[in-house]
Amino acid sequence: MAAATAMTVLQPEDRIKSGEQLLKFLFVYPGFYIVGRFLGHASLRKTLPFGYLFLAMFLVFQVVVEKLHVPIIFQQIDFGIGALHGTFKERNWLSSYFFLLSYWLLLRTSGERRFIPFFLLNGGVTVLTLNKTSMIACGLVFLLRSRTPLVAKFAAVFVGASLYIAVLGNEFTQEKINVKLEEERGLAFQSSIELIEKNPLGYGFGFVEAYFAKGSERIRGLGLGTNSVFAVPLDMAIIAGVFGVAFWLVFFCGVGLGFNTIITLLPIAVVTLLNPLHQSEMYYLFIGIFVSTSLKAKFVAVPLSAIRRKFGREWTSEAKRI
Template sequence: MAPITVGKPDAHPSSEIRRCPDIAADGSKQSGGFPAGGLDAALISGLFLLSLECVQVGGAQLNQIWALILLAFLLARRGIHVMGREVLVYLLFLGVAIWMTLFAGYQHTKETQQIIKFSIVYPAFYLIGRQFGRHYIVNQLPYGYATLFGFFIFEIILQKINIPYVYKPVEFMGEAIHGSFLERNWFALFFFGASYLLFLQSERRAFDAVALLAFGVTNALVSESKTVLIPCGIVLMTQLKGHGGMKVLLLAAAGGLYFWRFGTELSGDMLNVRLEEERGLAFAISMRLAAQDWLGHGFGFVESFFAHAVVSVKGLGAGTNAVFAAPIDMMLIAGIPGMLAWLVFFCGLGLGRATMICLAPLAAWSLSNPLHQNEMTYLLLGYLVSWGRRARLGNVHVTASRPHQVVHFDSTVHRRGDLI
């Protein structure tokens, strides 16, 4: 089994093993006390449970229970790695948000549920994602495009035959495919995220770029999530070296298909409705609210405010706990600390240039969607931070699951330095 090669090519294998905690003394790859197969099973089971958003036990989703159990195991095995700057920014955000919820005097709705999610559930997924990212730096992902596409087809069939307890009809855009997810945007997020991780481990050939974009276009057409092509395009622009002509052709083809399918929704009267009654109006009101209090308004404020507002905003009100853009909503929750949290965890501020490149697709997508209100987002954020930080190790060569085959996971940015 070939050891990881870090730094100088002639470095002694045993010293390289000691420098990377994911490699055991005998050269076998493990992480957080798990053998390689253990985390493979954990990832597959976690992704499957993340798709079952409609299934709950005692008010909790199955994926949330999975995350807490896995996090407890990783903590017991000291398998969690996180930087001090991440902890400080998160604690500042959470502290201000809870203080404004309890003592600022604003009205709130379902604030206890939001506090539990942001203080326990979302951090659990982020920390697990950090460990998955560290692990799959030196191990192959346990699924491929064939598996992912098969599960994609399964989700479509699941909705068409209306399987009870697993599928739940929705009122808004009910004809769009959302499968076992609570809404179509979470369906699109799941499949984009899973395909993005595959692309990061690929050799970044023309086929890999075409596969990512083709899957993204199919995802957009099936889910009718118009914005999912934004992160796909950013991945191609930032993670694919060279191939300038192919990039232009792929993006032009995707753009043409996008306007053919969704152009009528972005022009004329429908565009005016979005600007005057939906997103445009929500943006104007949200910015005025953010300017009123630079420390935010606390958890549960958005739903309470828009449910009782004199001016009605389409898509907001009772049952909706976030506005349309993640950074604006995080500002409404915790003001400047909320924006700082978005800059660090979604944009990679202070975490290195490579990390910012890895996070760029989700950061851009969050400008038009409340991605911060979904567990899959935090799993991806943690994974991508670890993946971006691994550029500080330089080029990483790993042995694949098949004997005698060496795979090179490359990046657009490489830097020598300390461990992840």
């Protein structure tokens, strides 16, 4: 983040809320990540204080709050009409909340049956929120974590994809795809690449919102009120060039933290290509939790009794020390 700070201070670009962005990336987001690391480590030998029953009840609560328009805790929004957002600011936040908590539960359990409540919950959330990205992450979790034969895995993914298209088919019409490519994400991707080519070192914080707010070519979803483009690596490259991409690789992909961590974070890393998750404190918190869980898993996966049977008592004291 030192490179992003330097670009912000030294380059005379128009900026919006650059100070707020600096504060978040230097202190708030790392703080949530550190808290997540602590929570993940502290919870390893304890039972999590929630389960799928709690998540199902909380989802019902979200539906009731929105249907009744409960004052204060529910606020109507002018986009995503017809999609559930409940007490959350928008539907993506609600969908992310349930995915992250259910993923934590799945990492703490074993067996193939654990995928049943995982998919039932996230499938229900997808139908209610019409969010198209969480189920992609769920499919990756299944492919990476399930021990079923490879053919059965792909058969299950095919069935899931068919249901996904059947439920969200209206979101994939030719007209909507053309809008995405020509007026939204496709155009945003093209503009982002052009910016990165002009300045590979990055433009610093607060630049994205100011640039697209005054641009001659309007891009849907960008401008005033939006401080990042849709993909995390693209946005970080605009902010800090190659150092920003390194930030994404370490925090969201787990590069440098071992293979187990990379596998654990891979579903989240893929979703960052579709959504600007680097602007969410919730994701830094849960990424910290998942990193602690994946790092510790290498040491607690084999019980001491199994070590004693295989290698003898002299190995047991060493295993205890580790």
